[in-house]
Amino acid sequence: MTKAGALPRTIAVALREDPEGNPDFLRRNIYNAKRDLRVKNLAGRTPIVALLDKLEEEGLPFRKRVDNENRITSLIFTHPQSVSFTKRFRNVFVMDCTYKTNKFEMPLLHIVGMTCCNTSFTSALCFLSRETREDYLWAMCMYSELMDYFTPLVIVTDRELALMHANAKVFPTAAKLLCRWHIEKNVVTNCKSAFRTKEEWDGFFNTMQELMKSLTEEKFEENLADLMRDYERYETVTSYVETLLPYKTYFVSAWVDRVTHLGSSVSSRAEGAHKCLKGHIGVSTGNLLTVVDHSRAFMEEQHKEIIGKIANEKVNVPPTLGAFFADIKYKVSGFALGLIEEQYILARRSLATNFTLSTCRDYLKRVFGLPCAHAITEALADDRVLTMHDIHKHWHLVLDENYIEAPTLDTTQAGGNLPMGAPGHQRFYGPPPGPPSNYFGPYGP
Ligand SMILES: [Zn+2]
Structure with a gap:
């Protein structure tokens, strides 16, 4: 045990x-x-020698860096199964340091990927002795090397400038996003004490969330001007908001939702993954050998769960899915099927009653690579059914062997090189572009 x-x-x-x-x-x-x-x-053996032997013996891919006295200053490691998951689910990665995992108080950079079932997996773990640009640059170079020089399409981090800098260097074509969950947490830390009553604070926090959810650049400017005017007398608050503005293209919907981030920019995926990992690591006073050992057990448990879940979804689908889903069920994850079914229900409603869909803003297609209610309405009207081409390959339960995607670049992104649309995915029935719509369901049509 x-x-x-x-x-x-x-x-x-x-x-x-x-x-x-x-x-x-x-x-x-x-x-x-x-x-x-x-x-x-x-x-x-010394713990370090034992650690390196262990990594070798167990076939865990790793890279290490040592100082003059042969002490480990950085160590990145992964698991062969995590390498294949990383290559298979190469779209979105969340990177974030977690602390208090070992007696040397080395931060542990946790690189988390997401599967077709929308569950997390640990892609790699890296002990760092410091968190300088140079440390992160080493970590990202080695990470890329361990993964046979693959490039993620989207990288989500918190506002750790050294890590953002390293990612810009090592993965120049990947879209970089900031985790909104972290931003909100920092807003609480930096702004909450400025408000005397709960009502005032809640009001500000809602305004801040609305600002982040601005659907267009114009709307963002408008919301920002309102916020600055309404909270003028809270100087600490407005100056904190100003510090976030240079990063607006990394976390405001108007920019972020141009990217197929599969919903990852708004989730607390990294926090959830840290919690699970720490649950396995247990004590925070272990040496690196102990942490590696427990992390390996954690990763293997995760792999078993993922493989089991995919196997299960290949044979079990919700009984509600009818003929329209015939070509995709058992081939697409239950998570994706669930999102499509919501849109299907909206589409059927709009065809059968006088319920009108809001204007399409292509959100589901762009962000999740899935057909929205408008696209489904057109397909139903034309007597077509869904095909595997309508579903982003991330959600496929089985992939053809030639699954290689290159990101397409959108140079209009101030945030830098944000890829557009669902890569490797043919535009099948694109609804006409239009202004942002009213809100429909958790993901909108
Ligand atoms: Zn639509």
């Missing part, structure tokens, strides 16, 4: 529940047994 990454507390519970187990086995004894096992595992 120690090897599988279980905490002494968990082992103690398991032993108590195991009828064969010794009921007097106290937690202390488990700690001692774990320490003995650790000493035995080192077998006279």
